[in-house]
Amino acid sequence: MLAGCAAQGELPAPDAADTVDPAAAAPAFEGPFAAEYTTAWQETESQFVRDAILDETVSDAELAEAVERLKACTERHGMHITEYNGGRYTVAPSDVGGEEGNQILGACEKASGEHPLALLHRSAIINPENRDRNELKAECLIRNGAVATSYTAEEFAHDNTTLDFPFLDPASGEAIFWRCNDDPRTGQ
Structure with missing residues (x-):
């Protein structure tokens, strides 16, 4: 019904x-x-x-x-x-x-x-373990080469409020961000 x-x-x-x-x-x-x-x-x-x-x-x-x-x-x-x-x-x-x-x-x-x-x-x-989403997304950005390896979940949480990220390559970084936002397991 x-x-x-x-x-x-x-x-x-x-x-x-x-x-x-x-x-x-x-x-x-x-x-x-x-x-x-x-x-x-x-x-x-x-x-x-x-x-x-x-x-x-x-x-x-x-x-x-x-x-x-x-x-x-x-x-x-x-x-x-x-x-x-x-x-x-x-x-x-x-x-x-x-x-x-x-x-x-x-x-x-x-x-x-x-x-x-x-x-x-x-x-x-x-996110089957229900981990902190900011951690997952920061890890995804690092794993996919969008940000420096020192990038943290706290930085992601801050940057996500304005969608202003320290991408290593702004053109590819934004695309990677959206993929990580959709599926932080892979960013694909």
Whole structure:
């Protein structure tokens, strides 16, 4: 069953049948993403999301269902997702745009369960031990020759706020940065 969204003009919300008791206690999550799963449990209004994360794994099928819910929700609001790839998507031009479009997209991500499920799914794949992302990305930049070997996670965290990095070669460094940002395991 696809998640319902409100009529055109209203921001999407989960179907009444999919809503949860906000006071229900979170399970005792234990894995490397325990904090992230606890936060997702506490912040969601969707039983679909809670069911998906209960086993501390977001399966490909659960993510696919969330993406279908996202697409259905955006369609009901005059927006068409043309491409979806690992939490990133492209929306076809439409009459809905600007701040209204951003609000609808954010509300559909939440109502569909795509957020947080896509983030949890992707994080488990690219960072199964849940290491500090700044460390992973700094290591990736070093490994791919974009920055000096002395470059640190702290420097990355600082530089990432302005996207101003000390690339050894600015032209290739920026391309490597985006690849490392997408997948810090390889930068490919």
